[in-house]
Amino acid sequence: MFFKMLVSSLVRRRSRLLAALCAVAIGGTVLLGMASISYDIPRQMGREFRSYGANMVLVASGEEALLGLEDAEKAASVIPPASLVGMTPYRYEMVRVNMQGYTAVGTVFESARKTSPYWSVTGEWPAGSDDILIGSDIAEFTGLARGSSITITGRASDGSRFSRDVTVSGVIRSGSVEDGFIIMSLPALEALMGNSGVADMAELSIAGTETELGEIASSIRAGVPNVSPRLVKRVTQSEAAVLSKLQALVVIVSAVVLVLTMICVATTMMTVVMERRREIGLKKAIGAENRSIAKEFLGEGVLLGFLGGVLGAVFGYVFAQTVCVNVFGRGIILDWKLLPLTIAVSIAVTVCACLLPVRRAVEVEPALVLRGE
Numbered sequence: 001m002f003f004k005m006l007v008s009s010l011v012r013r014r015s016r017l018l019a020a021l022c023a024v025a026i027g028g029t030v031l032l033g034m035a036s037i038s039y040d041i042p043r044q045m046g047r048e049f050r051s052y053g054a055n056m057v058l059v060a061s062g063e064e065a066l067l068g069l070e071d072a073e074k075a076a077s078v079i080p081p082a083s084l085v086g087m088t089p090y091r092y093e094m095v096r097v098n099m100q101g102y103t104a105v106g107t108v109f110e111s112a113r114k115t116s117p118y119w120s121v122t123g124e125w126p127a128g129s130d131d132i133l134i135g136s137d138i139a140e141f142t143g144l145a146r147g148s149s150i151t152i153t154g155r156a157s158d159g160s161r162f163s164r165d166v167t168v169s170g171v172i173r174s175g176s177v178e179d180g181f182i183i184m185s186l187p188a189l190e191a192l193m194g195n196s197g198v199a200d201m202a203e204l205s206i207a208g209t210e211t212e213l214g215e216i217a218s219s220i221r222a223g224v225p226n227v228s229p230r231l232v233k234r235v236t237q238s239e240a241a242v243l244s245k246l247q248a249l250v251v252i253v254s255a256v257v258l259v260l261t262m263i264c265v266a267t268t269m270m271t272v273v274m275e276r277r278r279e280i281g282l283k284k285a286i287g288a289e290n291r292s293i294a295k296e297f298l299g300e301g302v303l304l305g306f307l308g309g310v311l312g313a314v315f316g317y318v319f320a321q322t323v324c325v326n327v328f329g330r331g332i333i334l335d336w337k338l339l340p341l342t343i344a345v346s347i348a349v350t351v352c353a354c355l356l357p358v359r360r361a362v363e364v365e366p367a368l369v370l371r372g373e
Contacts, residue, residue: 027261028312033319054203088116106189123170265353301354309346
């Protein structure tokens, strides 16, 4: 009976209460949308930040000069596959081209394109063992371009000399040290140097927060003693700073919207109380207690908050999904615990907004109202 009375009261004043319902629904939409985005921001932004390069470097620990590739693979296996974007080994050796000394870098190009997506290559990525990339600084200094053939000479690890003809497949520009390197495949450099299975370092690109990266680094130290993981501070700290500011912005926007929702509901309910003063006075005159009057209005507020919360949860998911697809290019992972939380917060906001109108309702004097004063 009480529920039927609440529904009947809302239906009779649907034109006014529709505005309050819309306000609650909008508040719930923003709340769930922002909460979902805030929850998923580290994952989404972590992937976006990977375009700025690796955030962890693996080097040999202790007295070892070179990093074993098997140890690097073991270290990478410690990282959850969903978080590891890529791992790229790098080996640096001195070579000569036309008697001019350069640094030759051996790497795995397929992995380098994942961990260093900011590399800009004019031409083609190397497809064979005799194809190389040259840095833009070298290209400007020597006049070499795509398709040029050069001879690389140097001294192998056993002291013997080597010479190899290679073809420039592309010119790399990164705005960093790579602009002054000759970059070739790691197997090709290993063949020149006469040994394999080692590198100077390996770069890891991992999607995760600074705290998660610290935990991964600790796990690597414990599980692979021969490897020393080091966080790239300029990247990880920048990520943490940006994420914290974005999440703070989300909290502020959500709080402002909820306050505005509360004001809208309170204004609407206050108008309803003023319109029902005669009804309230009549109920009191025939014996209704203040508690029953308050219970009725709070019940309407709870029902209004529930309906608005359900609508807000549905539209909030659509809102969050649309934002993430348009901004990040991928869908959002919804935490289903946010659905009942959104409904609960919507009810709580609506009930709080009803407190002042309820107080005004219980203060109605039956004698004055029924006399028309």
